[in-house]
Amino acid sequence: MKILVCITHVPDTTSKIHFTDNNTKFDKNGVQFIIGPYDDYALARAVELKDQLGASLTVLNVGEAETEPTLRKALAIGADDAIRVNAFPKDSLFVANQIAAIAKENGYDLIMMGRESIDFNGGMVHGMVGELLGMPSVSPVMKLEVDGDIVKMAREIEGGKEYLEAKLPLIAGCQEPIAEWKIPNMRGIMSARTKPLQVVEASVDGVNTEVIAYQLPPAKGSVKLVDKDNVPELVRLLKNEAKVL
Amino acid sequence: MSVLVYIEHAEGSVKKTSLEAVSYGKALSDKLSFGEVVAVALGSISADELGKVGSAGASKVIHVNDNKLNEGIIQAHADAVAQVYNQVGAGTLVLAKSSLGDAVAARLAVKLNAALVSNVVELPDNTSGYKVKRSIYTGKAFAETVVTADHKILAVKKNAVDLKTDGTAAQVEEVTLSIADANFATKITSTDKATGEVLLPEADIVVSGGRGMKGPENWGMIEDLAKELGAATGCSKPVSDIGWRPHHEHVGQTGVKVAPTLYVAVGISGAIQHLAGVNSSKYIVVINKDPEAPFFKAADYGIVGDAFEILPKLTEAVKAQK
Numbered sequence: 001m002k003i004l005v006c007i008t009h010v011p012d013t014t015s016k017i018h019f020t021d022n023n024t025k026f027d028k029n030g031v032q033f034i035i036g037p038y039d040d041y042a043l044a045r046a047v048e049l050k051d052q053l054g055a056s057l058t059v060l061n062v063g064e065a066e067t068e069p070t071l072r073k074a075l076a077i078g079a080d081d082a083i084r085v086n087a088f089p090k091d092s093l094f095v096a097n098q099i100a101a102i103a104k105e106n107g108y109d110l111i112m113m114g115r116e117s118i119d120f121n122g123g124m125v126h127g128m129v130g131e132l133l134g135m136p137s138v139s140p141v142m143k144l145e146v147d148g149d150i151v152k153m154a155r156e157i158e159g160g161k162e163y164l165e166a167k168l169p170l171i172a173g174c175q176e177p178i179a180e181w182k183i184p185n186m187r188g189i190m191s192a193r194t195k196p197l198q199v200v201e202a203s204v205d206g207v208n209t210e211v212i213a214y215q216l217p218p219a220k221g222s223v224k225l226v227d228k229d230n231v232p233e234l235v236r237l238l239k240n241e242a243k244v245l
Numbered sequence: 246m247s248v249l250v251y252i253e254h255a256e257g258s259v260k261k262t263s264l265e266a267v268s269y270g271k272a273l274s275d276k277l278s279f280g281e282v283v284a285v286a287l288g289s290i291s292a293d294e295l296g297k298v299g300s301a302g303a304s305k306v307i308h309v310n311d312n313k314l315n316e317g318i319i320q321a322h323a324d325a326v327a328q329v330y331n332q333v334g335a336g337t338l339v340l341a342k343s344s345l346g347d348a349v350a351a352r353l354a355v356k357l358n359a360a361l362v363s364n365v366v367e368l369p370d371n372t373s374g375y376k377v378k379r380s381i382y383t384g385k386a387f388a389e390t391v392v393t394a395d396h397k398i399l400a401v402k403k404n405a406v407d408l409k410t411d412g413t414a415a416q417v418e419e420v421t422l423s424i425a426d427a428n429f430a431t432k433i434t435s436t437d438k439a440t441g442e443v444l445l446p447e448a449d450i451v452v453s454g455g456r457g458m459k460g461p462e463n464w465g466m467i468e469d470l471a472k473e474l475g476a477a478t479g480c481s482k483p484v485s486d487i488g489w490r491p492h493h494e495h496v497g498q499t500g501v502k503v504a505p506t507l508y509v510a511v512g513i514s515g516a517i518q519h520l521a522g523v524n525s526s527k528y529i530v531v532i533n534k535d536p537e538a539p540f541f542k543a544a545d546y547g548i549v550g551d552a553f554e555i556l557p558k559l560t561e562a563v564k565a566q567k
Contacts, residue, residue, distance in 0.1 A: 011382075118499075119382055120388075121364055121380070121381060122364070123347040123348075124350065127319070127352045127354075128355050130351075132355055136430050138431060140344055157438065158444045158493075159493060161436065161438070161493070162435075162436045163433070167430065176492065177492060207393075208392065209360050209361075211390050211391075214386055214389070215387040216385075216386055221545075223531070223547045224545065225546075225547050226548050234546060235559070242527075242528045244450070244528055
């Protein structure tokens with residue numbers, strides 16, 4: 001059994017977002033980059049499956065050289081080897097095409113990734129890869145068990161959960177609580193340095209969207225405080241001033 | 246060139262966010278002088294419910310009344326929508342962002358060779374090229390995105406346009422499609438869904454509680470206020486992590502992102518990850534005993550005080566104004 005986990009290299013969730021070059025570039029100054037939190041859940045579950053099933057586990061990122069520490073971290077968490085497609089991830093279709101090309105070459109049984117990246121939040125790549133490879137895709141998956149060639153999953157839907165079954169091969173966009181995040185231990189960190197990290201060039205070009213400018217939301221005005229002994233005043237403000245009741 | 250809108254429904258009721266997507270489709274068609282707005286509804290759904298789609302701005306509804314499509318099997322829905330898209334000769338597909346919508350749209354982007362833009366917050370601007378504004382970094386910023394493909398799929402965020410309710414009755418066309426069995430390879434074995442509740446991603450008002458509520462036994466107070474406001478209930482990440490509330494109520498960067506007209510946060514300090522899930526709300530009310538809680542900086546209205554004293558008073562005051 002071969003598992004592929006695709007990870008994003010994204011700003012830490014506590015990052016303050018700024019832009020430079022006349023609002024055309026993301027300002028990386030002072031920003032710490034991490035494995036996308038949803039991808040990290042996918043990776044944690046994949047490491048459990050690898051141990052349970054004796055599977056091989058490859059981790060993949062589409063990104064420039066700066067993402068290698070993020071890939072090394074995934075190796076430290078438990079992936080066997082890493083592939084970096086050496087290209088700026090221009091848009092979701094571009095990324096999906098690179099993943100599909102690698103998957104066609106190597107033939108994975110299970111492809112896992114986060115439900116969405118936390119920078120562009122599209123939540124599209126798993127579905128696109130599924131369609132490109134002619135495989136089922138399921139997202140957002142919050143529980144995933146492999147039983148022979150059957151995958152049993154729980155998927156979050158508005159207001160609850162849906163339980164599904166499908167046969168391998170399959171693509172899953174994952175989210176919590178599929179597994180607990182894993183923190184690399186010293187042995188993992190040491191061994192990650194020597195695990196193979198293969199760099200390949202992008203094999204498919206073509207994008208159909210391009211970001212030309214960024215904007216920050218308008219600053220929020222200051223809060224209007226209501227005294228705790230005058231609670232009905234809040235309702236009056238919501239009704240007459242905000243007009244939301 | 247017509248605009249096709251993908252409609253989602255829950256047990257036969259059309260989702261409000263899908264009706265908003267229809268209104269978005271109508272406004273888009275008017276602005277860019279496109280043709281007819283056609284909606285596609287899959288599975289068993291009543292004529293009354295389909296009527297609402299007309300009021301929201303569609304002139305025609307294509308109804309594929311196939312029981313196999315009642316459940317949201319991603320591949321089957323994508324296949325059905327692609328067939329309808331090609332049959333009506335559409336140039337744009339509009340849908341509401343949702344867990345099913347995202348998954349279906351991604352497959353459609355490949356099938357239709359279309360550009361997919363997600364989290365769209367405004368109508369496109371076609372003064373030079375075709376530009377769409379979308380929300381990124383979980384609501385912390387926006388990106389002006391140029392779309393170069395001929396076919397376009399827009400996954401629209403809640404409140405991108407106002408819901409239109411004055412449209413005329415849509416003509417309903419019953420259509421039968423042939424969908425290959427391979428598209429039903431994923432089987433839904435059961436669902437576990439809260440019934441009769443206002444769904445969090447759809448709600449106009451959300452009342453959320455955090456660790457300041459001290460324990461799950463105190464959630465009755467949150468629920469009482471929510472009931473009086475017709476609101477959905479949510480919670481912070483620590484609350485769902487410790488199991489006080491189910492995961493689907495977790496609002497925040499790695500949980501549900503909400504965009505209600507009113508968000509009421511009780512006993513939530515306002516960590517940046519929580520704010521990321523609520524920053525598209527029109528108005529935010531914060532109730533917290535700590536005047537230094539960072540959430541007050543993101544709030545429109547606030548009360549500094551003990552939630553256990555304030556909540557019952559607030560519920561009473563809401564009842565009294567009705």
